[in-house]
Every structure is written in structure tokens, then in C-alpha cells.
Amino acid sequence: xxxxxxxxxxxxxRGFDAANALEQALRVFWTRGYDQASVDLLCxxxxxxxxxxxxxxxxxxxxxxxxxxxxxxxRLSFVAETLSSGNDLLQDLHAFFxxxxxxxxxxxxxxxxxxxxxxxxxxxxxxxxxxERNRRFDALxxxxxxxxxxxxxxxxxxxxxxxxxxxxxxxxxGIVQRGRTGQSADDLxxxxxxxxxxxxxxxxxxxxx
Amino acid sequence: xxxxxxxxxxxxxRGFDAANALEQALRVFWTRGYDQASVDLLCxxxxxxxxxxxxxxxxxxxxxxxxxxxxxxxRLSFVAETLSSGNDLLQDLHAFFxxxxxxxxxxxxxxxxxxxxxxxxxxxxxxxxxxERNRRFDALxxxxxxxxxxxxxxxxxxxxxxxxxxxxxxxxxGIVQRGRTGQSADDLxxxxxxxxxxxxxxxxxxxxx
DNA sequence: CAATTTTTGAAACGAGTATTTCAAAAACCG
DNA sequence: CGGTTTTTGAAATACTCGTTTCAAAAATTG
Numbered sequence: 001x002x003x004x005x006x007x008x009x010x011x012x013x014r015g016f017d018a019a020n021a022l023e024q025a026l027r028v029f030w031t032r033g034y035d036q037a038s039v040d041l042l043c044x045x046x047x048x049x050x051x052x053x054x055x056x057x058x059x060x061x062x063x064x065x066x067x068x069x070x071x072x073x074x075r076l077s078f079v080a081e082t083l084s085s086g087n088d089l090l091q092d093l094h095a096f097f098x099x100x101x102x103x104x105x106x107x108x109x110x111x112x113x114x115x116x117x118x119x120x121x122x123x124x125x126x127x128x129x130x131x132e133r134n135r136r137f138d139a140l141x142x143x144x145x146x147x148x149x150x151x152x153x154x155x156x157x158x159x160x161x162x163x164x165x166x167x168x169x170x171x172x173x174g175i176v177q178r179g180r181t182g183q184s185a186d187d188l189x190x191x192x193x194x195x196x197x198x199x200x201x202x203x204x205x206x207x208x209x
Numbered sequence: 210x211x212x213x214x215x216x217x218x219x220x221x222x223r224g225f226d227a228a229n230a231l232e233q234a235l236r237v238f239w240t241r242g243y244d245q246a247s248v249d250l251l252c253x254x255x256x257x258x259x260x261x262x263x264x265x266x267x268x269x270x271x272x273x274x275x276x277x278x279x280x281x282x283x284r285l286s287f288v289a290e291t292l293s294s295g296n297d298l299l300q301d302l303h304a305f306f307x308x309x310x311x312x313x314x315x316x317x318x319x320x321x322x323x324x325x326x327x328x329x330x331x332x333x334x335x336x337x338x339x340x341e342r343n344r345r346f347d348a349l350x351x352x353x354x355x356x357x358x359x360x361x362x363x364x365x366x367x368x369x370x371x372x373x374x375x376x377x378x379x380x381x382x383g384i385v386q387r388g389r390t391g392q393s394a395d396d397l398x399x400x401x402x403x404x405x406x407x408x409x410x411x412x413x414x415x416x417x418x
Numbered sequence: 419c420a421a422t423t424t425t426t427g428a429a430a431c432g433a434g435t436a437t438t439t440c441a442a443a444a445a446c447c448g
Numbered sequence: 449c450g451g452t453t454t455t456t457g458a459a460a461t462a463c464t465c466g467t468t469t470c471a472a473a474a475a476t477t478g
Binding site: 031033117118120122125159164166171172173174175178182187190194197202 | 372386
């Protein structure tokens with residue numbers, strides 16, 4: 001006997017799994033990119049009729065932005081939280097870059113990062129996507145900078161905190177991109193470890209020469 | 210009076226500037242990406258009739274691959290040659306990363322790198338492009354590794370030459386991607402300098418712990 | 419000039435796209 | 449059961465895209 005804690009809504013019940021729909025759409029966008037992910041493909045992956053998709057998300061752009069948000073919540077927050085573990089900086093950096101490798105090599109064919117690969121691409125010809133990309137990119141840099149500042153990283157000198165944060169983000173995105181080319185986690189872990197080490201050593205830079 | 214060193218070929222002369230056609234197509238692909246660069250747009254930018262484009266390059270894919278090759282010859286070789294200057298390693302690394310910044314912020318709206326941004330994207334759903342991307346990516350890593358080895362960079366230890374080369378490539382591609390988001394050369398130069406420094410310091414890693 | 423060769427421009431094709439529309443279906447309420 | 453509400457599925461719309469075709473144009477050759 002099925003128990004309905006909340007009474008079933010009025011009209012015809014939905015025939016698709018609402019909780020999993022964005023996850024399925026994510027897989028399509030993730031592996032094929034925006035342009036190559038047709039609405040047909042997306043809807044059949046979600047097992048959702050086109051009419052329903054349009055009533056829920058407005059258009060393909062709206063679905064994509066919802067997917068990006070879903071992706072950030074389910075994938076990126078996990079990586080970002082490595083910077084708030086309570087451990088010391090070097091440990092956090094190691095965890096962060098390892099998380100980046102896991103992110104970009106998880107699953108079978110989906111690889112890379114939906115934001116730094118797929119969203120970054122469509123941003124070229126779509127103002128709304130461009131804004132979204134810029135917000136997401138800036139957010140990572142700011143999160144990294146805040147972590148460095150919390151550790152007493154200097155704000156001036158040859159490698160101030162904001163520059164170090166930009167460098168860390170660049171390393172992360174470069175690693176992610178290599179994940180999308182098919183390199184395995186085993187290939188990328190040594191790179192991630194060296195990235196953490198290389199960044200950490202920049203803190204010891206003398207104020208000026 | 211025009212002097213023809215080589216006799217004019219047989220039929221109707223071409224009405225477009227053959228020497229500049231690829232350069233114009235490059236601008237379109239570079240700024241708009243592959244899918245958003247329609248054949249109409251490409252041909253009008255090249256001032257070349259569609260029929261001529263198809264007879265010269267076969268199809269849109271063929272034109273794109275020709276553009277990629279043109280791009281590599283006119284843009285990337287300049288950056289790659291910074292690693293063969295005859296100067297010491299640190300100087301070369303500085304020149305390399307500065308070249309990366311210049312590459313990804315040159316021009317007005319075209320930004321980023323045609324290979325690591327545009328080609329990398331279409332590689333998701335096209336096997337031919339995927340091969341081309343992998344070749345180009347591998348080539349950069351190998352060139353970097355060769356430069357490190359020439360300087361006596363160790364091949365074992367915590368950061369062997371191949372790992373350091375992968376890290377350098379990742380940093381470069383991450384910087385390039387930030388150029389595509391609109392960051393200026395002035396924003397990115399400090400990151401480039403820190404990238405060179407950070408990588409250089411990894412050579413001093415002790416063999417094992 | 420006539421024949422030949424190559425390029426040109428425009429039209430046409432066929433396939434695929436995002437989006438809209440709407441009657442039928444499937445539930446609930448009274 | 450009849451009325452209401454929401455979802456469904458399929459058809460239709462309107463458009464863009466990559467590609468092919470081909471007669472006209474513009475040059476050289478004999």
C-alpha cells in the first residue's frame with residue numbers, strides 16, 4: 001500500500017521521474033556539449049515529453065541553466081568544500097586538486113567540467129551564458145583567494161593572494177580539460193599533487209626583490 | 210604594369226584573396242566556435258563563393274582543419290619557439306607563459322585558443338576532431354618535457370619531467386581559458402609570471418621522502 | 419573568333435532544428 | 449458519473465543548416 005504524505009496533486013500524474021530528470025539531461029549536455037544536445041535527445045533521456053519540458057523550463061536555454069545549477073550543487077560544491085575542511089593549507093590544496101581530478105574523470109564518457117568546458121564554449125555567442133560563466137569563474141577564484149587569505153597568505157609581494165588564487169584556478173581548469181581529452185585519474189593525480197605543491201611554495205616568496 | 214612571374218592559370222581568375230581567406234575564416238571560428246560559425250558566415254568572411262569553398266576544402270570539417278593548421282603555424286609556433294631561445298630555463302618559462310597571455314588576449318573579441326577552446330569543444334562529438342585535438346595536446350606536453358629534460362630536469366622523484374610538463378601545459382591552458390572570458394593581458398601577466406616561478410621551483414624537489 | 423578551362427553566383431535540396439499547438443489521456447473532486 | 453485540472457504525445461510550424469547542382473561569367477589557348 002502506497003502512503004501519500006502529501007496528497008496527490010490535481011490533474012494527470014507525471015510519467016517521468018522528476019527527481020532524476022535534470023541528472024539525465026546533465027549527462028547529455030555533459031557528453032555532447034550544448035549544440036549537439038538536441039531537444040529530442042534531451043527529452044528522451046529525461047523521459048519527459050517536449051511539451052512538459054517547455055512548460056517547466058521555458059526553452060532549451062532555460063533547461064541548460066537549470067542543469068548547470070544542478071551540476072554545481074551536486075558536483076562542484078563537493079570540490080569547493082575541500083577548502084573548508086579545517087585542515088592546514090597544504091592538505092586542503094591537495095584535497096582540492098584531487099577533487100578536481102575526480103570530478104573530471106568520473107563516469108565513463110562524461111569527462112571534464114560542464115562549466116569550464118561546455119558552458120565556457122556556448123558563452124561565446126550567448127550573452128546570458130556569458131554572464132553565467134563569468135559569475136561561476138569568478139566565484140571559484142574568490143573562494144580560493146578567501147582560503148589563502150585565511151591562512152595568512154600575503155596580499156602584496158611577487159605572488160599576492162589574488163594572483164595565487166588565479167593561478168590555482170588556472171591549474172584546476174587545465175587539469176579538468178585534460179580529463180576531457182580522456183586522460184585517466186591515474187595520469188592526472190601526480191599532476192594534481194604537483195599543482196598543490198607548486199602553489200604552496202609560492203607563499204614563501206619574499207616581499208620584493 | 211603588373212608583372213606575372215608565373216603565367217596566369219587557365220580558367221576564370223579567382224575573385225578572392227587566397228592568401229587571406231584562411232585568416233578570415235579563422236576569425237569567424239575563433240570568435241563564434243565551430244557550430245555557431247555557419248558556412249554562409251565563413252564564406253562571406255572569406256569573400257569566397259560556397260561552391261569554391263567546397264571544391265577547395267571538401268566540406269566544413271575540412272575547412273576547419275585547414276584553419277586549425279593555419280592557426281598553429283601563425284600563432285602557436287611563435288609561442289612554442291620561446292622554449293628554444295638558447296636562454297636558461299627560467300627565462301624560457303617566463304617567455305612561454307607571457308606568450309600564452311599574448312596569444313589568448315590578442316585582437317579585440319577573439320580570445321582564448323582555437324585549439325584548447327574551440328577544437329577541444331567539437332572533439333566531443335567528432336572522432337576526426339578528437340584525434341586532432343589529442344595530437345595537438347600531446348605535442349605541447351612533449352615539447353615542454355623536452356625543454357625540461359634539456360635543462361637536466363630529473364625523470365624521477367616527486368615531480369618528474371613528464372609530470373612537470375603536464376602541469377605547465379595545464380597552467381597554460383587555464384590561463385588561455387581566462388583570456389577567453391575577457392580578462393586582459395594586464396590581469397593575466399602576473400599569473401603568467403607566477404606560473405613560471407611556481408613550475409621552476411618544482412625542480413628542486415628532493416628525489417624521495 | 420572559337421574552343422577550353424576554371425570560377426562564380428544563385429537556386430534548390432534534404433535533413434535537422436527549436437518551438438507551438440491541441441485534442442486525447444489520466445488523474446482528482448463533488 | 450460529470451466536471452475539472454494537469455500531463456501527454458503527436459502533429460504542425462517555421463527556420464536554419466550543410467551540401468549539391470549547374471548555367472553563366474571570365475579568363476587563356478589555338
